[in-house]
Amino acid sequence: MATKLKGVDVVTVGVGLTATILAQELAATGLKVVGLERGRWRDTDPDFAMPGAHDELKYVRRHELMQDLSKETITFRNNANELALPMRDLGSFRPGEGVGGAAVHWGAVTWRFFPWDFQTKTKTLERYGPKQVAEDCTMQDWGVTYEELEPHFDRFEYLYGVSGKAGNLKGKIVEGGNRFEGPRSREFPNPPLKTPHSSALFARAAQSLSYKTFPVPSAANSRAYKNEYGQTINACVYCGYCQFFACEMGAKASPQTTVLPVLMQNKNFELRTMCNVVKVNLDSEKKRAVSVTYVDSRGREFEQPAELILLTSYVLNNCRLMLLSGIGKPYDPVANTGVVGRNYAYQTPSNVNLFFDDKVLNGFMGAGGNATGIDDFNGDNFDHTGLGFIGGGNINCGSGATRPIEVRPVPPGTPRWGSEWKKAVAKYFTRSCSIAIQGACQSYRGNYLDLDPTYRDAYGLPLLRMTFDRRENEHKMSVYITNKAAEIGKAMGASKMNVNPRTGKYTIVPYQSTHNTGGTVMGADPNTSVVNKYLQSWDVHNVFAISAGAFPQNGGYNPTGTVGALTFQALEAIKTKYLKRPGALV
Amino acid sequence: MKETSGRRRFLKSAAALGAAIPAGAAAQSKPAPNVDHDKQRAQHMRAAAAQPRPYMFLSQTEVAFLDAAVSHLIPKDELGPGAKEAGVTYFIDQQLFGGYGSMAKKYTQGPWPEGTPQQGYQSPLTPAAVYRAGIRDTNEYCKKTHGKTFDALSRAQQEEVLKGLDGGKIELEQVRSQFFFNMLLANTVEGFFADPVYGGNRDKAGWKLVGFPGVAAVYTPFIEKHNVPYRAQPVSIADITQKIAQVDEHGHAIHVMLDDDQAGV
Numbered sequence A: 001m002a003t004k005l006k007g008v009d010v011v012t013v014g015v016g017l018t019a020t021i022l023a024q025e026l027a028a029t030g031l032k033v034v035g036l037e038r039g040r041w042r043d044t045d046p047d048f049a050m051p052g053a054h055d056e057l058k059y060v061r062r063h064e065l066m067q068d069l070s071k072e073t074i075t076f077r078n079n080a081n082e083l084a085l086p087m088r089d090l091g092s093f094r095p096g097e098g099v100g101g102a103a104v105h106w107g108a109v110t111w112r113f114f115p116w117d118f119q120t121k122t123k124t125l126e127r128y129g130p131k132q133v134a135e136d137c138t139m140q141d142w143g144v145t146y147e148e149l150e151p152h153f154d155r156f157e158y159l160y161g162v163s164g165k166a167g168n169l170k171g172k173i174v175e176g177g178n179r180f181e182g183p184r185s186r187e188f189p190n191p192p193l194k195t196p197h198s199s200a201l202f203a204r205a206a207q208s209l210s211y212k213t214f215p216v217p218s219a220a221n222s223r224a225y226k227n228e229y230g231q232t233i234n235a236c237v238y239c240g241y242c243q244f245f246a247c248e249m250g251a252k253a254s255p256q257t258t259v260l261p262v263l264m265q266n267k268n269f270e271l272r273t274m275c276n277v278v279k280v281n282l283d284s285e286k287k288r289a290v291s292v293t294y295v296d297s298r299g300r301e302f303e304q305p306a307e308l309i310l311l312t313s314y315v316l317n318n319c320r321l322m323l324l325s326g327i328g329k330p331y332d333p334v335a336n337t338g339v340v341g342r343n344y345a346y347q348t349p350s351n352v353n354l355f356f357d358d359k360v361l362n363g364f365m366g367a368g369g370n371a372t373g374i375d376d377f378n379g380d381n382f383d384h385t386g387l388g389f390i391g392g393g394n395i396n397c398g399s400g401a402t403r404p405i406e407v408r409p410v411p412p413g414t415p416r417w418g419s420e421w422k423k424a425v426a427k428y429f430t431r432s433c434s435i436a437i438q439g440a441c442q443s444y445r446g447n448y449l450d451l452d453p454t455y456r457d458a459y460g461l462p463l464l465r466m467t468f469d470r471r472e473n474e475h476k477m478s479v480y481i482t483n484k485a486a487e488i489g490k491a492m493g494a495s496k497m498n499v500n501p502r503t504g505k506y507t508i509v510p511y512q513s514t515h516n517t518g519g520t521v522m523g524a525d526p527n528t529s530v531v532n533k534y535l536q537s538w539d540v541h542n543v544f545a546i547s548a549g550a551f552p553q554n555g556g557y558n559p560t561g562t563v564g565a566l567t568f569q570a571l572e573a574i575k576t577k578y579l580k581r582p583g584a585l586v
Numbered sequence B: 001m002k003e004t005s006g007r008r009r010f011l012k013s014a015a016a017l018g019a020a021i022p023a024g025a026a027a028q029s030k031p032a033p034n035v036d037h038d039k040q041r042a043q044h045m046r047a048a049a050a051q052p053r054p055y056m057f058l059s060q061t062e063v064a065f066l067d068a069a070v071s072h073l074i075p076k077d078e079l080g081p082g083a084k085e086a087g088v089t090y091f092i093d094q095q096l097f098g099g100y101g102s103m104a105k106k107y108t109q110g111p112w113p114e115g116t117p118q119q120g121y122q123s124p125l126t127p128a129a130v131y132r133a134g135i136r137d138t139n140e141y142c143k144k145t146h147g148k149t150f151d152a153l154s155r156a157q158q159e160e161v162l163k164g165l166d167g168g169k170i171e172l173e174q175v176r177s178q179f180f181f182n183m184l185l186a187n188t189v190e191g192f193f194a195d196p197v198y199g200g201n202r203d204k205a206g207w208k209l210v211g212f213p214g215v216a217a218v219y220t221p222f223i224e225k226h227n228v229p230y231r232a233q234p235v236s237i238a239d240i241t242q243k244i245a246q247v248d249e250h251g252h253a254i255h256v257m258l259d260d261d262q263a264g265v
């Protein structure tokens, strides 16, 4: 039997990137906020301290900072005709566990989705007509516009100290920045990171092909920076242990460096770690949530009543908790009814490895987002007529991911082991780099999330089941854009290249990106969305589902800048409207 | 988290940890004739090194098998030591004995249908059990075809057997041959390149081979020096905890740069 606790105003399920911002702002208004986190407390000291922080085996291969699958995982299949089986090991995506969530070991690349992204459907139909779109494609508009989100993008970037260069200031194109981006109200809080050799080569080559290059925006702060909460984020030292690692410098912005030090001092906030939320409990009419049930590390079950329940447990668990709790109608792909679990999408990353005989790249130096990019083939920045696909991807080339266990590319034709392999690794470790493509992924009727009928978590509850494959649209797009990247690679003077477009069946095995989207999508129509534009459940007004699960389909960028903007937008609506008059905001 | 917590506390502890260099000092120092991390380490480890390393999981038969197998995957050659010399067998032993070997952070509940390649690891065997079964079965195969266990075959025969496992041409009884081979190859590479604290990458052989500096220095002054090789004596975690290598105020290594002869590039 669950022990019933004293009620509070707000509960966050999970204490990662979105939760820390929401908790900080709501606790500051005087509300009592409880953060329930399934993992442990983690801080810059001692958890992220040197020299242990620079341990590739532990962090990249043994997943130190990532979800413990022995307790909970997902099941996966490519399509509904297959039997879904559990993801036994982390591969394709690597969610976080512990305070700070995945934003401790993220890669810090921080974009704003294009104005076009928020109206993918309308704009695509307008420009190309319905034939451009696959029949089973379920892309839709977001129910929110870039203009509405602009101040919230701005706030998130200033909170995390994003380094970059504006390309569009209030509608005026600025040289050196990204001319394709939506208009910004002001410059980035920090200047771009320094330029590694690979980025400089890429910039020159891309410019020679008439593309517009710009520094990729990164939350690895380029200089010591103080944010609105008075937190100092240190200057990045380009150590190269960035994505998959926690930052020992406190330079890659994370909840620990941006928000938690102030939040933890607020008496209105209480953090409870090692507490796994298993359910949101509803009233008898299923119109209001009354509490959450969680299990602590001693196996005790508690019921925590709250007025407002914020699902901030990342894309996958936000969806799973809604399904487990009966919030919203589950999606049925056969009848094409229901919404929860609908429009699950992902990313279509690809790359080109470049090998140089006459250049040293030192790819072990750098940081997440320490790169130069182009967006000439992203979003709808190029004419798709006759190409047979929609969407695109950012193309960029940077430095800081080359570490010998995981990243030591060898030229095509090299054997997998033996003396020849050894020679190639020795020769090219410091003489190779990659052009990376962050390809978009549309949503389709047959791609969705629901509950698995067989496999269960450590608490006896059904695992989330993922049914997903990319379609012809994504494959065509990936081939097209990866070939564009290869042309740039050639112009960079690479003596050899591996061109790796993303085609064939999606596999859960190699790492691709932790950019899961959809399942709890936002929109203007309750028949095709789970939450409204403020990420509030259409069905249970005191539940908000805040994550990239709100994206109706995925763009050609990493998601977190946009997640940050949606978080601040939800927050503003909660503070200015919901708290005054709890109820449906739309 | 109180006022003095977080990074400030961390700075103090980093300084206490290593031989700290004041703020603003260069992150890289010129080659100093008497500074050789590995010689110092060798002195440090002399007593310990006199004893053979205790294997905790592998049997003597399995050690012999792995010593032979990994010496093909990453051979000793004119470029330097291979996986065997770098202690990869010992590394694998330690990994199999620990959380990795028993799938401590992985999902291990059944049922266990075989699944598609896209669904990844679906074996009911833990990595420890995969090695046990794979080595046994491969030795059985070698005895049947050549009359000897794998380690007793000629180099050429061993190479053939490994290719047979890699390509799936040799069928094993209890475990798919390619599954076993891929795991062995992945762990061999890990053991060759992981921090020496895990028992492999002895004398930083893997890092020296490729020119990886290990624990990083502050690269801010270097990252825009394009096309300039970075030739440093690699630094391991233990070099810092045992105060063999110097660190800056944040605990980053102060790299000792190699002269051109030492670098040998």
Ligand SMILES: Cc1cc2nc3c(=O)[nH]c(=O)nc-3n(C[C@H](O)[C@H](O)[C@H](O)COP(=O)(O)OP(=O)(O)OC[C@H]3O[C@@H](n4cnc5c(N)ncnc54)[C@H](O)[C@@H]3O)c2cc1C
Residues within 6 Å of the ligand: A013, A014, A015, A016, A017, A018, A019, A036, A037, A038, A039, A093, A094, A095, A096, A097, A098, A099, A100, A101, A102, A103, A105, A106, A107, A108, A109, A110, A111, A243, A244, A275, A276, A277, A278, A312, A313, A314, A315, A317, A368, A514, A515, A546, A547, A548, A558, A559, A560, A561, A563
């Ligand atoms: C390796 C990696 C690299 C990435 N790189 C980038 C990048 O470069 N750019 C970018 O834009 N994005 C990147 N991301 C994505 C980014 O980390 C996420 O978008 C961001 O962290 C999402 O914030 P969140 O609050 O939704 O989830 P998280 O920050 O992950 O927080 C969710 C928290 O909820 C907890 N939780 C889950 N279920 C429960 C439960 N039942 N009960 C209690 N607690 C629970 C989790 O333990 C976790 O702490 C990356 C992610 C990874 C893993």
